Amino acid sequence: MTHVLEGASDGARDELVTRWAERHGVDVAHRLAQAEDLADAVAEAIVPKNTTDTYDKAWRTWERFTTAQGLPVDEGGRGSLVAFVAWMLRQGRTNGTGYAPSSASTILAAVVVGLRERGVHVARDDQAEARRALDGLTVRLLQEGERRGRGQAKGVNAGDLYTVVRACPDTLTGHRDRALILTGLHYASRAQDPAGLLARDVALHPRGLVVSILTGKTKHSVRDARILRQHDPEVCPVRAWETYRTRLATDTAPRWSAPDAPAFVGIDRWGHVTGGMTSDSITRAVKRVSARAGVAVAWTGHSLRVGHASMARRKGKDAVAIADQGGWARHSRSLHGYMQIEDGWNDNSSADLV
Structure with missing residues (x-):
């Protein structure tokens, strides 16, 4: 046999x-x-590349830990996992400083997966003990006044949005930036979303645009997002998209405005197209346009996504509608975190209790 x-x-x-x-x-x-x-x-x-990268980086962290502590790499008991958590918070980064608790949590989860994939038994109770240790040590850090990590991305707000849009110059790059910001805000984009779009993925509709996002990580984030025309043409994403595409067709070779060309293209200082934008170049562009406008806290690649959730909630939009537009699961914890009330006063639960 x-x-x-x-x-x-x-x-x-x-x-x-x-x-x-x-x-x-x-x-x-x-x-x-x-x-x-x-x-x-x-x-x-079907495992997204960034998930695979996370697992690989986490396993390298585990290997550094086991080497430094003289522990076997193929054991995942209670003592090893708790010691790993403490080590990560104390000195786990390659520069000798500690990880932020959120990063340590992600690494721990990925390492447990990696151990199990390699045939190592990791008991549920042992993993839970490491989680409790991480939670307790995180509280200890907060009590000592130490906050690690970048925190939640700064979300776009209406005032800053107008400032940024008005600071975009009347050039191909300026029109691309305006379209990138306004369309991205209205479908709650991650940086990889516009980077993955082709021109044919953005379709004009009598009422606005339909953006087909195919680069999502979940069944919720792969979606057709509908963007309505806005009353104010200055911040209308549909008008910004149309103007950008017209300028692109006028100023560049025909291939860059073809249906199978990237929706958003890189442009050098001389106005020449360099190819399709990547997730990193999208993030740099968002940061650059906010800095150019003098926004107090520079935006990041996630600011458009955070901004959509918080601005839509402030306007009284239904949480389910926000989730569907942005590609969140309808009961997503991260979505509820993004629907932030930034100053803590508006919609505060203490209002009019008696």
Whole structure:
């Protein structure tokens, strides 16, 4: 029966195929094994690249920890995981400083996945103990007045939006920036969303635009977002998109305004197109346009997403409608965090209690 086991990836798979052969016969066992291989390939294919990168970086952190502490890399018991958490908060970064608790939490989760993928048993109770240690040490840091990490991204607000739009020059780059900011705000974009758009993914509609976002990480974030025309033409995303596309067709080679060209293109200081924008160049552009306008706190690649949630909520929009537009799950904890009340006074729960 050894031919049945050819291609099996490990001992567990060997045992499984052997049981199938005994129960259903060799041919059926072969087909079931092939189905398992297909399932493995699909699972690998649907993992987003940034998730894979997170797992790889987390595992390298675990390797640095186990090497520094003289611990085996293939053990994930209670003591090792709790010690790992404490080490990360104390000195885990490559420069010798501690991680922010949110980063340590992400790394811990990824390391547990990595251990299990390598056949290491990680008990649920041991993982929970490490989580409790992380929570307790985080409280200790706060009590000592130490806050780590960048915190939540600064969200766009209406006043700053007008300032930024008015600071965009009457150039191809300026019109691209205006369209990037205004469309991104209205569908709550992540930096990778406009970077992944082709021109054909943004379709004009009698009432506005339909933006087909295909680069999302979840079934919620892959969506068709509808953007209505705004009453004020100065901040209308539809008008900004139309003006940018007209200018692009006028100032550049025809291939850059073709349906299969990138929706947002990089432009050098001389006005020449350099290719499609990447997530990093989108983030740099958002930061640059806010700095150019003199916004007090520079925007980041996530500011448009945060701004959409908080501005829409302030306007009384329904949380479900916000979630669907921005590609959040309808009960997303991160969405509720983004629907922030920045000064703590508006919509405060203490208002008019008696």
